[in-house]
Amino acid sequence: MWHPEPVIRHSIPETLWPTEEEAARSLLFQPVRVGRVELESRTWVPAMVPWRATEDGFVTRENLEWYGRFAAGRPGALVVEATGIRDVPSGPLLRIGHDRFLPGLRELVETVRRESHGRTRLFIQLIDFLAVKRRPEPSKFFERFLNVTDRHRQALAAFFDEEGWLGRDETEVRAFLKVAPDAVVERVLDERELESLHFGYRERVTDTHLGHVRELPRVLPELFAEAARRARAAGFDGVELHYAHAYTMASFLSRRNDRGDGYGGSREERVRLPLEVFRAVRSEVGDDYTVGVRFLGDEVIEGGSRVEDAAFYAAEFARAGLDFLSVSKGGKFEDAKRPKVGQAVYPYTGRSGYECMPTVLSDEAGPFGRNLSLSREVKRAVNGAGFQTPVVAAGGVGTFELAEEILRRGDADIVGAARQSLADPDWFLKTRAGLGTQVRRCTYTNYCEALDQSHKQVTCKLWDREGLSEPNVSLSADGRRRLLPPKWEGSRQ
Numbered sequence: 001m002w003h004p005e006p007v008i009r010h011s012i013p014e015t016l017w018p019t020e021e022e023a024a025r026s027l028l029f030q031p032v033r034v035g036r037v038e039l040e041s042r043t044w045v046p047a048m049v050p051w052r053a054t055e056d057g058f059v060t061r062e063n064l065e066w067y068g069r070f071a072a073g074r075p076g077a078l079v080v081e082a083t084g085i086r087d088v089p090s091g092p093l094l095r096i097g098h099d100r101f102l103p104g105l106r107e108l109v110e111t112v113r114r115e116s117h118g119r120t121r122l123f124i125q126l127i128d129f130l131a132v133k134r135r136p137e138p139s140k141f142f143e144r145f146l147n148v149t150d151r152h153r154q155a156l157a158a159f160f161d162e163e164g165w166l167g168r169d170e171t172e173v174r175a176f177l178k179v180a181p182d183a184v185v186e187r188v189l190d191e192r193e194l195e196s197l198h199f200g201y202r203e204r205v206t207d208t209h210l211g212h213v214r215e216l217p218r219v220l221p222e223l224f225a226e227a228a229r230r231a232r233a234a235g236f237d238g239v240e241l242h243y244a245h246a247y248t249m250a251s252f253l254s255r256r257n258d259r260g261d262g263y264g265g266s267r268e269e270r271v272r273l274p275l276e277v278f279r280a281v282r283s284e285v286g287d288d289y290t291v292g293v294r295f296l297g298d299e300v301i302e303g304g305s306r307v308e309d310a311a312f313y314a315a316e317f318a319r320a321g322l323d324f325l326s327v328s329k330g331g332k333f334e335d336a337k338r339p340k341v342g343q344a345v346y347p348y349t350g351r352s353g354y355e356c357m358p359t360v361l362s363d364e365a366g367p368f369g370r371n372l373s374l375s376r377e378v379k380r381a382v383n384g385a386g387f388q389t390p391v392v393a394a395g396g397v398g399t400f401e402l403a404e405e406i407l408r409r410g411d412a413d414i415v416g417a418a419r420q421s422l423a424d425p426d427w428f429l430k431t432r433a434g435l436g437t438q439v440r441r442c443t444y445t446n447y448c449e450a451l452d453q454s455h456k457q458v459t460c461k462l463w464d465r466e467g468l469s470e471p472n473v474s475l476s477a478d479g480r481r482r483l484l485p486p487k488w489e490g491s492r493q
Helices: 021-027 061-072 099-116 138-145 150-160 163-167 170-179 182-188 191-199 216-234 248-254 274-286 306-320 349-354 373-385 401-408 419-423 425-434 447-453
Strands: 032-034 037-040 041-047 077-086 121-127 237-242 291-298 325-328 391-393 415-416
Touching: 021 425, 032 401, 037 121, 037 182, 037 248, 041 150, 061 099, 061 138, 077 274, 099 121, 121 291, 138 170, 138 191, 150 170, 150 182, 182 191, 216 237, 216 248, 216 274, 237 248, 237 274, 248 291, 274 291, 274 306, 291 306, 306 325, 306 349, 325 373, 373 391, 373 401, 401 415, 419 425
Parallel strands: 041 077, 041 415, 077 121, 121 237, 237 291, 291 325, 325 391, 391 415
Antiparallel strands: 032 037
């Protein structure tokens, strides 16, 4: 993973925890309305992909245990992982693209209700993504995937100053390129072909020469709307539209989106499809159902969107009637690290990925609260446009002090904490009870993120080797790690 240079190793900061009385008076533990639902507190567990679904996208026992464990810590809101809206294979990620997924999703909702005693509101994140292929063996790429044209023959002829290349057949060109030096390959292949060779083939929303990409504005509103209908039928309190990171909807919002069909170019055109998707969802689920969005405050890539774009989008989202705005950062394919042969490119390995999930190996700014300026600007834009739509801030929040400071400064209305909640799902309960010194604190080394990158079941290094021989402990597929943190015996319901 990319790190700033020179690297400074930070320690997790010393912190003061509130007494039970101080916690009761705090903003963090005050209720807040999000659409038609009220959160018991302003604590929020953002979506995290745990790699626990079946290969067909169905809910498993491990999924139920995972979300049940977070619910037992009673956050105000819990967001279920990015869940695919299409009925297509996508590996061990949850899916909601067909009614056959409803029974498992209903059981997930019931589990969260039971484990939180009905105190945690449950949202599900809806995502669409385009094709991303694994990095191929070079020989396989040249034999099967490269579309040999006269452009390649002309490039070879120019490189070697030998016109005989113009008459070479396709087989000869492929055979030569398979063994050609890198200097030749880099002159002969164009930018996209080189990317497919070194990173694997990846579709973009700007590939309008592909029929299914060209038709995305026609297809996606209905797909998202149907997914939201299923979410409501399953009992979720609301949906979060995934407009962030490396995926389809974020790509429409990106400054790099130069589609010429009215869905790219200016900010107004880039936000057009995201708004049309929301309106289709709202029409399907009604005005009495919570619909929010997760989007980027900054893409952190060359030519990408910045906070001024995010501020514009936020005001448009609020004006359209979205019920909450959850702000993230980075996590893009464009600057990702080159994967090994046989692996897929991972959008959290470059600078943009680092800024999404900064670690204790950082620059002078450090990882704690690093991205809060983005939610501040988004909230300012929303309020300045005359709206009070709740804004969710996140990014390196692991203490009550920082969470309360965010709310008191007015940087956001709700505070999200993913990695700290993974380290200790009970940290909200402990803090509320005046027992903050018992909180298992995240060390922000991204052990969890490395597991995610390898598509392994996500755990935390602070607890995944404890009590492996205890009765009824769920273990990872390799039997070396527990899948859930130990229960907190001091839990108060």
